[in-house]
Amino acid sequence: MGTGAVKGPVYTIRRILNVLWFWAGATRAAFSSASMVPVALGGAVAASHGSFATVPFLLSAAGVLALHLGANLVNDYYDFASGADEIRDDRTPFYGGGTILVNGTLDPYEVSQAYRALFAAAALISLILAVSRGPAVVALGLAGFLCGYCYTAPPLRLSYIGLGEATIGLSFGPLTVISVYYVQAGRLDAGALEALAASLPVGLLVAAIVFVNEFPDRAADSACGKRTLVARLSLRTAAAGYAALVLAPFAVIAAAISLGWLPRATALTYLAAPLAFLGIRNLRAAYGLSASRRAAAASGGYVASCQVAASLFTILLHLAVGLLLSLGFMLG
Template identity: 25%
Template sequence: MLLKTVFGTMRPSFLVLSPICVFLGFSTSLAARSHVSPILFFLVLTGAVFAHISVNMLNEYFDFKSGLDFKTEKTAFSGGSGALPGNPEMANAVLIIGLLSLMVTAIIGVYLILERGIQILPVGIAGVVLIITYTQWLNRFPFPCLIAPGLGFGILMVLGTHMILTGGNSHLPWLVSLVPFFLINNLLLLNQYPDVKADASVGRNTFPIAYGLDKSTVVYTIFFVAAYLSILVAIAKGYIPGQSIIAVIPAVFSLYALSGARKYASRIGDYPRYLGANVAAAVSTPLLLGVSIING
């Protein structure tokens, strides 16, 4: 039971995001015709997954300590795992493992900097800062909170992977990283809809709290359009192959999630199929994009 509690705070069903974003950076490195070191790829992937575990566990710990876990209505996609309220004695263990996971990421990062050069240091520092500040600080500021998820998973993971595997930089990883940037921002944004009252009660000031759900849905729409427009522009400019149009297909999931946001607003948690569609868009789009780039 205790191990199950700790494992639950890792939010394992969401950990797939990290490998997919790393895979997208891997695809751009292959498109650059670089020789990819299996060891470097394994280290990048390991560091990304442990970074994700760390941010999940630290978020669970601080949500428990603030009392938020006792106020949110849990769904499969929002409100946290709910693991700690039933096993409060495991809180310190969750904190320690979350910090150890961050340490693993940092150690891997230092090795990669020594191996590939100082140019990846800003990416690493930005990632660590996001992990440390997300729950306790960024959630109190609507705009940083809005873009932090996409910045961490989208831009930093994709760009960092490309830079480490190729030893350089180019327009391509920046351009394709916009896709997970916008979609993962939307993933967290929509998941905040059911938790507005609970989040506000513990001092959070997310975008939906600060500006309301109607404006949040407008932002969701802008991000959704921007994500898929980025793919079309990249195809039109010849940065990615024409077959990458397949990555636009999951737009139907975002449209479905958007319809749920417009129809149910704060009650969307009662209809988890819309939140699930939002997850499907955020996961399948960069995956298909990466596959299409490799096969292009």
């Protein structure tokens, strides 16, 4: 009897952990730095102006995370419905579409119920924060929901008409940073201008993450009518566009510092610049070849390895720039 009493709770905890682990994989929670970095940045900007409350900050983080993970499931649901995920044969954790529906791990109904639950949780958090911070919190949360849902869902299907990259950049850049700042400060004041300036580099870099991961999906996206920017451009032009996306944040930061919109300590972000050049180098190595040489290289896995490296360096660049910006605000 005593042994059973010990095993029961342990078994229950293991089951709970297994369920959490499963849903973390299904929602691609491992890539939540895309949303958590701007949350941290918004909090850092507010703290530098003497406005920081732990509970509202944690609620903001939970709400943004729920919206992000819900949007990931919406993306899987509608990409599967359009056939985009089924015709991809080169999947990695970075690109190639979701696998939970293609592999039959979950069915569409289960996925739809999961993203509805996540969106409901985000809505509840918005309402809780609105009690103390005002109805603007609900409006900001609604804007985040619309960006996440309409990214792949009809009728807008923004990612299918070449607006997906800008939508993600706006959502996980200005919208998230300013929303978190507003929750902390309770108003949009002079500090909000700093929040906006700080949000632009992270917005550009999260758009770069989406952009770089569209390269290997280019043929599949075109085949199913998903006209991403990479699908619309030549590979050489798209590679140049990627270089612009990962280098532009440093120009924005320099300009904002010179105008007094960012503290001088945010120049720390230049420590992350080598990651941008590593991303550019790997992407050019993969797609800067002639078509014949690229096909030969692909057979040996060269293109895939360079693409994975470019994707990884872009994620690390976004993380590093966001955290160094946050540190810069804390140092003043």
